[in-house]
Amino acid sequence: MFSIGTINLEILQKNAYNLRWATVPEGVIPLTAADPDYPCAPEITESIIKYAKDRYFSYGPTEGQPFFKEAMACYFNNKRNIPASAAFILPVDSAAFGIDVVCRAQLEKGDEAIVFDPVDFLFKYAIEKNGAIAKSCPISTDPSDYFDITKLQSLVSPRTKMICLCNPLNPIGKVFKRSELQAIGEFAIEHDLTILSDEIWSEITFKPFEFVSIASLDEKIRERTILVTGFSKSHGLAGLRIGAIAAFDPNHYKSIVEASFHESTIHGSNVLSQVAATAALNQSEYWLTAFKEHLHSIRDLTINGLNAINGFSCHFPQGCYLAFVNIKETGLDSATLYKQLYEVGKVAVVPGLVKWFGKGAEGYIRISFATSHEIMAEALERINNSINQIH
Ligand SMILES: Cc1ncc(COP(=O)(O)O)c(C=O)c1O
Numbered sequence: 183m184f185s186i187g188t189i190n191l192e193i194l195q196k197n198a199y200n201l202r203w204a205t206v207p208e209g210v211i212p213l214t215a216a217d218p219d220y221p222c223a224p225e226i227t228e229s230i231i232k233y234a235k236d237r238y239f240s241y242g243p244t245e246g247q248p249f250f251k252e253a254m255a256c257y258f259n260n261k262r263n264i265p266a267s268a269a270f271i272l273p274v275d276s277a278a279f280g281i282d283v284v285c286r287a288q289l290e291k292g293d294e295a296i297v298f299d300p301v302d303f304l305f306k307y308a309i310e311k312n313g314a315i316a317k318s319c320p321i322s323t324d325p326s327d328y329f330d331i332t333k334l335q336s337l338v339s340p341r342t343k344m345i346c347l348c349n350p351l352n353p354i355g356k357v358f359k360r361s362e363l364q365a366i367g368e369f370a371i372e373h374d375l376t377i378l379s380d381e382i383w384s385e386i387t388f389k390p391f392e393f394v395s396i397a398s399l400d401e402k403i404r405e406r407t408i409l410v411t412g413f414s415k416s417h418g419l420a421g422l423r424i425g426a427i428a429a430f431d432p433n434h435y436k437s438i439v440e441a442s443f444h445e446s447t448i449h450g451s452n453v454l455s456q457v458a459a460t461a462a463l464n465q466s467e468y469w470l471t472a473f474k475e476h477l478h479s480i481r482d483l484t485i486n487g488l489n490a491i492n493g494f495s496c497h498f499p500q501g502c503y504l505a506f507v508n509i510k511e512t513g514l515d516s517a518t519l520y521k522q523l524y525e526v527g528k529v530a531v532v533p534g535l536v537k538w539f540g541k542g543a544e545g546y547i548r549i550s551f552a553t554s555h556e557i558m559a560e561a562l563e564r565i566n567n568s569i570n571q572i573h
Pocket residue numbers: 216276277278279302304348352380382411412413414420423424425
């Protein structure tokens with residue numbers, strides 16, 4: 183299921199946008215947006231076909247299809263040890279939109295929210311777009327470094343309302359330990375903060391690291407947590423724009439529904455995408471297991487290959503199919519190195535710009551390795567050759 187033979191480059195060149203195959207000139211390998219090169223589980227496609235054959239695409243319920251909400255609740259209860267209730271799960275058109283909805287529901291103008299740095303840009307963007315202020319908390323780019331909770335102390339003010347957790351953490355690939363999460367949870371209780379926990383990467387972890395949700399720790403932490411998840415990373419459904427928000431406090435849920443505009447204008451999230459995501463949850467576990475096995479082996483090839491390149495150093499991610507590469511020894515900044523790799527090596531990567539990941543990403547590039555061994559080996563060779571040309 184996960185070999186060069188299952189990757190259809192012709193289709194990807196037509197369909198894969200967001201800095202990927204459809205947006206780069208022919209011959210360039212895009213290791214950019216975290217979106218697998220592999221087609222999704224066939225059961226997901228079958229579920230869409232089955233629904234479509236009835237030829238009814240009527241409005242769905244504003245708060246989501248019961249079958250999807252139930253499937254999500256079962257998943258949280260059985261796989262994540264989170265006592266979630268279907269009644270407080272809202273399907274939304276993507277995790278990105280989910281983050282925005284939570285910020286809109288929880289933050290007022292002038293409020294402050296804490297975000298890690300480096301981390302995916304979506305948090306800061308949503309906080310600021312909703313009139314609030316993002317306070318950056320630096321975090322080590324070595325995923326095995328213990329997160330120092332005292333770093334949060336100096337960032338708290340009477341206006342701090344929320345802390346944004348990204349677990350596993352894009353782009354570092356850190357999977358937070360239970361004790362780190364407990365400390366973050368207790369910190370949130372002490373300062374009366376809401377925890378926005380983005381767990382879209384929770385399925386992508388590498389043994390021996392295991393994902394723990396902050397919402398599974400205890401009731402006091404859970405009731406102040408709002409969980410966001412999605413299907414773009416784990417199941418290759420980015421274009422279906424489907425995700426979910428789970429709340430554990432009825433007031434949180436009410437404010438989230440309001441902020442989603444589902445009742446006022448949008449009238450719920452895309453029905454076909456909820457059908458597909460339900461099949462992802464209920465029928466494609468075997469596919470996910472095989473995908474993770476493949477990712478484990480390609481992670482090792484990728485990180486070892488990157489560490490062999492002059493001036494590059496890179497930790498093994500504990501989760502996420504991302505390599506976050508320290509390129510400082512090359513003497514180039516990330517934007518210049520990006521250009522060199524793109525123009526000379528014909529490989530597209532994500533430069534560690536402030537706008538993508540925060541200040542802590544300067545001197546780094548990010549590489550997505552959800553592809554085949556052959557494509558990654560070719561990309562590594564091209565990267566190596568183009569770096570050798572600058573030394
Ligand atoms: C941490 C994190 N959250 C959210 C998203 C966006 O997910 P979606 O495609 O569901 O909007 C991404 C995508 O890269 C991500 O890395």
